[in-house]
Amino acid sequence: MVLVEDGAIRLTDFTGAAPPEYATVTDFGPDGWLLPGLIDAHVHLCWDGTKDAVAHVSSDDRETVLETARASATTTLQDGVTTVRDLGDRGYLSLVLREQTPSTEIPEIVAAGPPITTPGGHCHLLGGEAEGADALVAAVRNRAARGCDVVKVMASGGNVTPGSNPLHQQYDRSDLRLIVEEAHRLGLRTAAHAHAVPAVADAVDAGFDTVEHFSFFTPEGIDLRQEVVDEVVQRGTFVSLTVGMAPGTAPVHPGIAARFAAMTEHVAKVIASGARVVPGTDAGATHGKPHGVYPYALIQLAELGMPNRDVLRSATSEAAEAVGRRGRKGVLRPGADADLLVLGSSPIDDMSAIADIRAVYRAGHRVR
Template identity: 70%
Template sequence: MHGELLALRAGHVFDGVRARRSGTVLVEDGVILDVDFTGARPPAHAEVTDFGPDAWLLPGLIDAHVHLCWDGSADAVAHVTSGDRAAVLATARDAAAATLRAGVTTVRDLGDRDYLTLALRDGVPAGERPEIVAAGPPITTPSGHCHFLGGVAQGAGALRAAVRERAERGCEVVKVMASGGRMTPGSDPARAQYRRADLRLVVDEAHRLGLSAAAHAHALGAVVDAVNAGFDSVEHFSCRTPQGSVVRRDLLDEVVRRGTFVSLTLAVRPGGALPPGVAAGHASLLDLMTEVVASGARVVAGTDSGIAPQKDHGVYPYALRQLTELGMSPLDALRAATTGAAEAVGRAGRKGVLRPGADADLLALDASPVDDIAAVTGIRAVYRAGRRVR
């Protein structure tokens, strides 16, 4: 027995690749049946929602880097490492709901504790949360960045075992702290944590088991090693040195040659201040990110949401405006947030696109995001797996 047939209509459609005029998306059982641009009447038994001639339909947005278990407070580390498992899981559920309301229907979670994101994914119905691609606790060195999340592994045997554990638990991506990070006392973002050979071992084991691999990398040396080790995506890509972020043309050429995804950390709400550790080198970082966009690298946006008050859950739409400020056209920013990000997180064809057979994750906007990318914050409706959630 089939479920209810929905016909969603708007004056404009962005299908994940191009903008079209006057389209109707037919949805049944959480899947897109058809996308019609001929103006044909929908089937008589369909429930029709017409958002109007000025409205836009587009695929749900995809945040390539979140932390659902982190509460976005001034002391998010204390909360996520507290002994209260139920409280952290409740935080993750609230974060997922806030993220979904903001139009983000798929996330890649790159750092939890106790694999709680898997519990959220498996325990909450699909229509009440984004699709979650989970990494579990990030792999890190003893006393290294985010060691308090429980992912410490050093040496070939321990690293292979860590990757196997994540595969066995149901993770789809392995996250490795290739450099230090500013949220961990005693950790230095400008220094690498693993040798290139260790990083390559992790990538090879992840790929052997069917998982993708993402590297947290701020230090220039760590970025170079992560790219050459074959990581599918490099998070942050800050290329930090004592003199600030630096542009290496040979590195960008290698990124483009390999097709490595560069997950830039973007998005703060208007009026929000950058964290002190970021603000100090922000000018050189902006220069670097502008060069990355201009290089033709496969760029996606991740918010790092949950780690601080400036990075609350649901902030992702503001990342698209920042992509345009870095040189992308609004249309390319939309592609980066949909079809591009879907490929980066392992959901190509199912997410980030409006076409028959894809999951029915959609947004309805009040105005044109192609004319003004800020329109992505003017959300009329959000659909997840064919269910209207906003």
């Protein structure tokens, strides 16, 4: 039993006690499974999840992109994903969406604004170009002033930006350290996008709270470095693993397609490594990653060897800590937000139950 009042969990009871007399009761029966709402650690609400997502988010007019973001957010909420961390919008539109929309209509948005990137670098069309110590510090301060929760940095190039190479580093260690230091000083969390081996190593060394993708790309393939994993484990860095593809889709970017089998094997190794892993779908970024892909991410984690209980923990309480919402999200505990998901069968027995949704609550309001 979870008693909800004013959008928050007032009390919980797992002993079979009767609800208080004044409460309005919704009984999901003996087969119902109640979970905290799920958390996606890496989405792009402004991106439409098509092959041309980069072109659309870069060149569509502001109102169109805002509409895309609104549609992405409402779709995501229907899957029981009640918190998302948006790691790259255009022109701070994820913050605009958050300000304009009643909180019960969309997931809670933990916002980065436009990712900090080098001039002409990965995702530069989103508006976050900055280079040199003064500009980087100013970029972090600007995000804090606008109300961002997290600073996202492109430590390496990426796959979806024409002209960008994921094997190239965009910033050196001292730049990355400076960004982390300034962000933490201002109370913001930090996330680094890192594909190439040295970019992953530098991001971990610089003290980012989460490292996105954690790909360990080399020109030949993938090379998971044990010494970097050891440092991640020792520091408690969260690895935001890019998982989840819509059924029947395949990667469209040549660099990803060529490495796809190796990437799957790599993800399984990271899961087994002892690092703290949270699911980040990268929903919206490209074809195969539509908003609504999250259930497939959890099914994939289970298929790749993560025990089902650990998958659920990574998607709730662990992810809440990774995105800076510890205690308020991802737990069924008095004082936490009443973001709830009800399933029709046990995800401990079979992770596909994550798509067998009976109800979704956001801040105490039933939205499905």
